[in-house]
Amino acid sequence: MSKFTKAAVIGHPVKHSKSPMIHQYWIEKYGFEGSYEAIDIAPETLDDGIKKLVDDGYKGFNVTIPHKESLMAICDEISHNANVIGAVNTVTIEDGKLHGQNTDGFGFIHNILQNTGNFEFKGKRAAILGAGGATRAIASALIGEEIEQIVLLNRTKERAEKLAEDIAFVSDIIVVEDWEKRSAVLEGIDLLVNATSLGMDGQHPLEIDLGALPETALVNDIVYSPLQTQLLKDAQARDLHTVTGIGMLLHQARPAFKSWFGLLPDVTDELTTMVSA
């Protein structure tokens, strides 16, 4: 039996994906015989595209925009995490069956752990800006880490309410359009996370007064392009500890690699520098 392992990322478009760089780095570093490529599959050919991957003996694939939600209906089995989030970002193929999971929450937690060394989530209060797919992953991962409270702030109230209902934990919902209230709610918050697309290259910056955050607070922006967002610069100007978003991207890839190659790889400084460039 061939030991060569084939994996891929599927999306449309998919050229922009940094996943091939990450997985190819690990394949080489750990000396596996395998490949990881970016495969463009348009939504109207998704079923056929996936069937071809199964027929061609792929061990699995990552899923990016716009297929993450569609895979929920296509997979034969969905992990608890992916069910809560409503999106699949990693698929493993076993005996022709598709097993879907979502590793974004793992990526979020391990990015913070690696970059702080000792951040203790248990018993802490977190505020998350946003109520999209990324917030779902982060909120459910924080619950898994026994966070004490999550305050959710989002522009669209209904979306935040739906998220709160689905994960049945969020203690407070603040609507972002009320700017003053948004700043005031940061009092007593231990961890502030931006999970909106604000601050991304080509988007408006995230403007928020961080004055009410305790001086021990940690600020994390999951936007990684640019690496140093305005939010992180504002936090650094207040001498707050900050963590960038690139590590979440790198850490979320680790469980996927393990599912296919059998080894949980490390996020090294070399890989971080390479992918950040």
Ligand SMILES: NC(=O)c1ccc[n+]([C@@H]2O[C@H](COP(=O)([O-])OP(=O)(O)OC[C@H]3O[C@@H](n4cnc5c(N)ncnc54)[C@H](OP(=O)(O)O)[C@@H]3O)[C@@H](O)[C@H]2O)c1
């Ligand atoms: N580092 C990583 O590994 C990683 C992983 C996943 C995602 N991300 C990044 O995280 C961000 C969110 O991803 P997602 O998948 O959750 O996206 P999404 O499902 O499209 O959600 C986008 C969120 O941003 C908010 N938003 C967008 N434009 C806004 C504006 N002008 N003012 C206020 N709020 C605005 C939306 O609010 P409404 O509900 O009001 O529309 C929503 O809460 C993206 O930048 C993505 O690249 C990073």
